[in-house]
Amino acid sequence: xxxSAAQPSSTMALARAIxxxxxxxxxxxxxxxxxxxxxxxLGTMAAGSREPAAAVLTDxxxxxxxxxPCTLVGRQDxxxxxxxxxxxxxxxxxxxxxxxxxxxxxxxxxVAPAALAVAERTGASGAALxxxxxxxxxxxxxxxEAVGPEHYARGFHSTATFGSFGAAAAVAHLLGLDPERTxxxxxxxxxxxxxxxxxxxxxSKPLHAGRAAAxxxxxxxxxxxxxxxxxxxxxxRQGFAAAESDAFHxxxxxxxxxxxxQLRGVRFKVHAACFLTHASINALIALSREHRFGPxxxxxxxxxxxxxxxxxxxxxxxxxxxxxxxxxxxxxxLALLHHRATPDLFTEEVINDPALIALRDRVVVNPDTxxxxxxxxxxxxxxxxxxxxxxxxxxxxxxxxDPVEQTDQLRxxxxxxxxxxxxxxxxxxxxxSVDALDSLADVRTLCRQxxx
Numbered sequence: 241x242x243x244s245a246a247q248p249s250s251t252m253a254l255a256r257a258i259x260x261x262x263x264x265x266x267x268x269x270x271x272x273x274x275x276x277x278x279x280x281x282l283g284t285m286a287a288g289s290r291e292p293a294a295a296v297l298t299d300x301x302x303x304x305x306x307x308x309p310c311t312l313v314g315r316q317d318x319x320x321x322x323x324x325x326x327x328x329x330x331x332x333x334x335x336x337x338x339x340x341x342x343x344x345x346x347x348x349x350x351v352a353p354a355a356l357a358v359a360e361r362t363g364a365s366g367a368a369l370x371x372x373x374x375x376x377x378x379x380x381x382x383x384x385e386a387v388g389p390e391h392y393a394r395g396f397h398s399t400a401t402f403g404s405f406g407a408a409a410a411v412a413h414l415l416g417l418d419p420e421r422t423x424x425x426x427x428x429x430x431x432x433x434x435x436x437x438x439x440x441x442x443x444s445k446p447l448h449a450g451r452a453a454a455x456x457x458x459x460x461x462x463x464x465x466x467x468x469x470x471x472x473x474x475x476x477r478q479g480f481a482a483a484e485s486d487a488f489h490x491x492x493x494x495x496x497x498x499x500x501x502q503l504r505g506v507r508f509k510v511h512a513a514c515f516l517t518h519a520s521i522n523a524l525i526a527l528s529r530e531h532r533f534g535p536x537x538x539x540x541x542x543x544x545x546x547x548x549x550x551x552x553x554x555x556x557x558x559x560x561x562x563x564x565x566x567x568x569x570x571x572x573x574l575a576l577l578h579h580r581a582t583p584d585l586f587t588e589e590v591i592n593d594p595a596l597i598a599l600r601d602r603v604v605v606n607p608d609t610x611x612x613x614x615x616x617x618x619x620x621x622x623x624x625x626x627x628x629x630x631x632x633x634x635x636x637x638x639x640x641x642d643p644v645e646q647t648d649q650l651r652x653x654x655x656x657x658x659x660x661x662x663x664x665x666x667x668x669x670x671x672x673s674v675d676a677l678d679s680l681a682d683v684r685t686l687c688r689q690x691x692x
Contacts, residue, residue: 250475253494254382255423258409261375261497263367263678270501271678272643274370276650277339277377279674280508281348282313282690283657284338287583288331289314289692290661293443297327297450310357311687314661321357322457325407328353330450333399334443335583336565337512337657341377341505342613342635343384345392346449348506350403351376353453355410358460360687364414366680374503376410376456379426381502385492386474387485392437393548396484400435400448407456415464427469429459430480440514441555441563507634508650511581513565514553519616519632520545520568524575527620531628535576535599543568544617547607554605561586572618573599583657662692 266274288294289312298312301323310324313331318324332338332349339348351373359369380402384391392398408429412422432455435448463469473479474493481488511521520543528534545568555567564570564586573596574581590596608617614634621627639645651671658667666689673686680686 249472250386250490250493251426251472252419252423253490254379254474255419255426257382257493257495257497258375258379258413258422259417259419261371261378261413263371265496265498266371266374267501269643270374270503271370273503273506274373275674275677276508276643276647277348277503277506278352278373278677279654279671280650281332281338281352282670282674283654284335284349285313285328285332285353286661286690287314287337287657288334288446291331291334293334293446294327294331296443297330297447301327309361311360311691313690314692316691321361321461322454324357325353325453325457326450328356328450329453330446333446333449335512335586336445336514337509337583339506339508340515341381341502341507343389343505344377344380344402344502345397345399347377347380347403347406348373349449350399350452350456351380351406351410353450354407354456354460355414356683356687357457358411358414359683362414363682363684366677366683366686368414369683370677372410372413375413375497376406377503377506378497378501379409380406381505382493383474386489387481388487388489390487391485393551394484395437397435397437397439397445397448400452401433401480401484403449403452404429404433404455404459407453408459409456411456411460412463415460417460417464421463423471424467424469425459425463427459427471427473428462428467429455430473431469432458433480437552440552441558441560441566443562445562507637508646508653511571512583512586513571513581515634516545516549516553516614517565517568517571517581518634519614520618521571521575521581522634523616523618523630523632524572524620525579526632527618527628527630528576528579531620531626533620533622533626535595537622537624538576538599538602538620539623540621541572541576541603542619542621543572543603543605544608544611545605546611546613546615547609550605550607557600558591560588561591564591567600568605569600569603570596572603662690
């Protein structure tokens, strides 16, 4: 359906869902997932704070401002809320190691930095932070459903665009805004929402996450002060959906959150690369172990992926670590050479290693219209004539019925990321604070533990 003036309440319906959400509405599994998301993204923020993109932004913010009440994760520096959201969001996405929801992009890295900054500035409780975070992620997922996949296919980076709305929703909830002011917060953030996939493989991709988080802070804080925006930023005939998609389903925006809880779609990364490379990485690691072959045994690797992957992660000959994260060929070579694709491997030295290049150049990527989502079919043609084949699909979670099952794996990932930056004692304390977040009276305790 095309947006029109006949649907003036599309954004207001979403604003009411945001305003109405209470901590008591959250099922235990959703609370667990929200804590896991926050722990995971705090880890990627801490490790990402040492990446060049975060260092440049921190230097820029220091030149622009003279401190503030909000933590820059992994540093002693502080900043105003919007600047902290900008830096922390960029740091959290710099490694491309943060969580994903298939329809949304990367939800936590836009919502969490905005929510943490405003919660720290206001001294909000842990339960308030968790509720606001869930409201933000659910908002992103609803907008993704409303505008459909055409938005991403056009070239928009949905983490940046949907993330601006999600961050604004979280901030509005933390500030206790009514539906009218929440609607304004969405409108102010929405008119700033931008981000293009052409930036993938550069520092500007993680900047998308930082800008989205900052947009949310600006949207919520200005709305709280009476700043105005479009009455229906999503449904107006020249609003977000009309400008950035060929479809609009306003019914996706209406009603209370929780039917179903979209947060249950979150998936946590094991590899520090574009999520659409994960299926082929996992497939190659499994094949090589099961069939006992190494790089020297490979004559050719054939990877079949949905056609849309070729617009996202098919840089054929990456030259930098950032470009390598968006190369199915390079990540396939890493999988065979190292049986992993961890942050330390995405360096210029590794990506240009002659052994990796030689193996990368034996990888062929083909589009397959029978595939969809984060899936891949991989065939290894070996020198002894064997041609083992397997498929992987990343839509399935890493647990059965209860997300608690993945807690140990996520905690190990967090410790590995945060420990070198924060130190063992502070990292362990931060993990304990996240675990007990729903009973924490003031999140400033947690935020201060995230400083180096």
